[in-house]
Amino acid sequence: MTPSATIDPRRLFLGSCVALVATSVAFATVGAVMLALKRDFVLTNAEVGWIGGAALWGFAVSQVVFSPLCDTLGMRFLLRMSFLGHLIGTLVMVTAGGFWTLFAGALIIAMANGLVEAACNPLVATLYPADKTVRLNQFHVWFPGGVVIGGLAAFALDQVGIGAWQVKLSLILLPTLAYGVLLLTQPFPETEGVQAGLGVEEAFRAVLSTPLMWVMLIAMAMTASVELGPNRWVPAVLEAGGMAGILVLVWINGLMALLRYRAGAVVHRFSPTGVLMVSASVAGVGLLALSYAPLGAMTFAAATIFAVGVCYFWPTMLGVVSERMPRTGALGLGLMGTVGMATVGLVTSPMMGEIADRYAHDRLPAVETVAVLSRGATDLSARADPDAMASASAALAVVRTFESTGRLPTPATANALRALLATDVRPDIGSDAQAILGPADNYGGRVSFRYVTPLCLVLVVIFGAMYARDRAAGGYRVEDIHGDAAPEAA
Helix, strand or coil, rough: CCCCCHCCCHHHHHHHHHHHHHHHHHHHHHHCCCHHHHHHHCCCCHHHHHHHHHHHHHHHHHHHHHHHHHHHCHHHHHHHHHHHHHHHHHHHHHHCCCCCHHHHHHHHHHHHHHHHHHHHHHHHHHCCCCCCHHHHHHHCCHHHHHHHHHHHHHHHHHHHHCCCCCHHHHHHHHHHHHHHHHHHHCCCCCCHHHHHCCCHHHHHHHHCCCCCHHHHHHHHHHHHHHHHHHHHHHHHHHHHHCCCCHHHHHHHHHHHHHHHHCHHHHHHHHHHHHHHHHHHHHHHHHHHHHHCCCCCHHHHHHHHHHHHHHHHHHHEEEEHHHHHHHHHHHHHHHHHHHHHHHHHHHHHHHHHHHHHHHHHHHHHCCHHHHHHHHHHHHHHHHHCCCHHHHHHHHHHHHHHHHHHHHHHCCCCCHCCCHHHHHHCCHHHHHHHHHHHHHHHHHHHHHHHHHHHHHHHHHHHHHHHHHHHHHHHHHCCEEECCCCCCCCCCC
């Protein structure tokens, strides 16, 4: 172990928080540009869902690969790799020419994000072994805190007329350089497992042989889906309806940051399992309300309930694993992040995109849509540039399909409307296309929120059973890495 006199816990904790800001700014800015990417590159909601999903499940890939190696490679080595990933991934996305390069850049950034969590979660647990859940909540203040920073910065760029999506994505580089300065040359402690003389084999044994760990992994898949799935889609869905969706995302995450900062009193008053049970109930109400609320003040009210519900999910889940199953070590924390992000990236986000496509298509008025596409095709066919010709061809294909079958093809119809908006079509045609597509995309996105809500009912049952068991046993118990336990306030 590095001599303790050379370790600066405050700087390491600060640097970890800034590194988490880099991950959350990436989350916010990718979310903020999803609508622009959809229009500029003529992408379906499903394709955008895959880009947004890659920005999540890539996190899981790096977690599952590097968390078991954290004890061996060291936490500083993982953070050096994350630093390179944030730099390279951002540059790939900014210079992207289409779906696949956008997808690759999002994947690299997400892997860098996963490396930050693979290193910093065990680092915080090592620095503060007597107060893990509270300190992990305070560390994770900076995920929603960074979303607020990135979201407001993206909105401000729009207001001053430099809101190009490439500029917004470049914001990721600022906290990346900052945490590089703070952390990459500092000495780090060894993980708790190494200090206790436990190897990776012991961590795997603890994971595989502990039923509660498997319950927590299943619950993590659901809590992450409820929190991150809708959060990923909020800006694009609300902007499609004409509302500044990024401000709603900022509002949600600002509340989450504030509540996490004050997590100590809440966790000690209700116990971690009690907090999770109540959170699942509130999150379900908020998400359902968000899917129905009319745009405006009611959307902010629903978003407030949703934020209160999901704010404690991620860090408290990690805290319970670290406190109740400390012998799982960095591996246990890494597996939790892996399962959460992989589920959202590979299942929840693409599924929400496909649901949005299906329900948005049902809201397209056939006659008006065909009329707009016909006018757009006529306008663009007279031009020589390839983009205009491709948009005209896509519009004509939809018109001909409707004339022969009486039905609008999906997702080709919405894509044809997006293609008109992405080209320099006549302003009146573009306005009519947006008037048709915007409300449809907004409706489809809101319905996708509704499909995630039932997970909250399952979570109430799981966390309610855990809370009842703790109460019957005399209260929530924190174990040290040697297996001794002490009760906390229930």
